[in-house]
Amino acid sequence: MPEMRKPKFDVALSFASEDRPYVQKVAAVLKDAGISVFYDDYEQVALWGKDLYTHLDKVYRQESQYCVLFISKYYAEKVWTNHERRSAQARAIRENREYVLPARFDETPIDGLPDTVGYLDISNMAPKEFAGLVREKVGPKFSEPGFPRRVDRLWAAMNIPKGDKEGRERVREIAYSFYNALRKMTPAERSAVVGVFLFGCAAELPDGVHISLDLLSRMLQQPKDELLDNLAAVRSLNVKVKVRESVLEVPHGELAPEDKDLLLSYWSKSAPWDNDATTVVVNAVRCASDHFCMDHGVKVVAGLDFSRLAKSGLGLLAKDLPDDDAD
Structure with a gap:
């Protein structure tokens, strides 16, 4: 045939x-x-x-x-x-x-x-x-993995005006540095990090995104111990994770599992002085995945597909830029 x-x-x-x-x-x-x-x-x-x-x-x-x-x-x-x-x-x-x-x-x-x-x-x-x-x-569209040269949808999500060239370049560099960090992670580590940014609560930005360890485990179908190991392993890639007591209040006498609260943040080598890098990354992850259900969204971003940061959802990819352009 x-x-x-x-x-x-x-x-x-x-x-x-x-x-x-x-x-x-x-x-x-x-x-x-x-x-x-x-x-x-x-x-x-x-x-x-x-x-x-x-x-x-x-x-x-x-x-x-x-x-x-x-x-x-x-x-x-x-x-x-x-x-x-x-x-x-x-x-x-x-x-x-x-x-x-x-x-x-x-x-x-x-x-x-x-x-x-x-x-x-x-x-x-x-x-x-x-x-x-x-x-x-x-059905779900999986583009060629890579990072676009223009991130129009990310700029729009963060209200960066066209005339603010410095602001646009800063946002793109931070998002691209995160993409490069993901490239150095294992698939399981990527899923853990992306899952926090996608499923977590952004109320504490710019300090970080927080999520229940139990919820993250259920959403990603990964055991809690493995999640903690994967998140701890990426510290050298500028991802910081704090483990706190659960922020959820349980009424007296109500049966509830032991849980922890995770606070994850990211800092960029491209802008180490920038305290808002985590906010940029959260917007990048959510823009890159917002045409999918959450399960597929994790797979798309963990698969290094950031193409939807471009206005058309396609765009020229920067995945083959020289190493000098990477962190």
């Missing part, structure tokens, strides 16, 4: 121009989430000079994992949307799987689209909500 090629696009969007305002918002959310989406405005250069009839047939028939049809009275009238639909349906018939994903603005019947095909009613659904459902259908 021929080897199955990875689709060029996670999802292709087929729509009438009258429905563009809605579809444009969906495409923007998907792109920001790191979903590879075929949306004509994003492909102007690629489409320039192409035989569109042949090229679009290839996109909708071969190059996408899913195809969303935005069905409306306008969709039914267009020549190009019917061409895209026929290409997509040919793929669905050939593979005998759920490839075509109809989304209806109204009940307009579409030739060749059986009533038995499940659809979503988006007549009263916000674009962001619908994009979330598309992301769920596509």
Whole structure:
């Protein structure tokens, strides 16, 4: 059997121009989430000079994992949307799987689209909500591990304005130094450190993030002793952990397990004078993982994938920078 090629696009969007305002918002959310989406405005250069009839047939028939049809009275009238639909349906018939994903603005019947095909009613659904459902259908996206040269989403999360070049560079250097520290850790050590920053309470920042040892153990499915060993082992990588008595008050007579409270902080060689490095790292971890459930979020960041710090969720990676640029 021929080897199955990875689709060029996670999802292709087929729509009438009258429905563009809605579809444009969906495409923007998907792109920001790191979903590879075929949306004509994003492909102007690629489409320039192409035989569109042949090229679009290839996109909708071969190059996408899913195809969303935005069905409306306008969709039914267009020549190009019917061409895209026929290409997509040919793929669905050939593979005998759920490839075509109809989304209806109204009940307009579409030739060749059986009533038995499940659809979503988006007549009263916000674009962001619908994009979330598309992301769920596509499934978790794991980008190539690495660190982007621009960290637009991290700057935005920390309210660093465009004009503050020094502040932006400081934030990026701290986040990159943490990425480099993770590279030197074992997978179990990474999971422990990332788990604290992701699941922990940030109320004590900039001093650190705290979390119940019992909760962390349950969230990561790691024994408490192993967690403590893994966290102690990374002290040389600028990660500091204090073990305190549990901050949770237990009413008299209530049965409760013995627990400890962990306070974790990070300092950066790039800015050893900076008392806010832990705040930067917490924002970096949460921005890098915020398109996933928490379990997948730990795997993404522990897998050294910080690509979603870039605005597009992709971006040029800095993983191959010379060693001089690393801590």
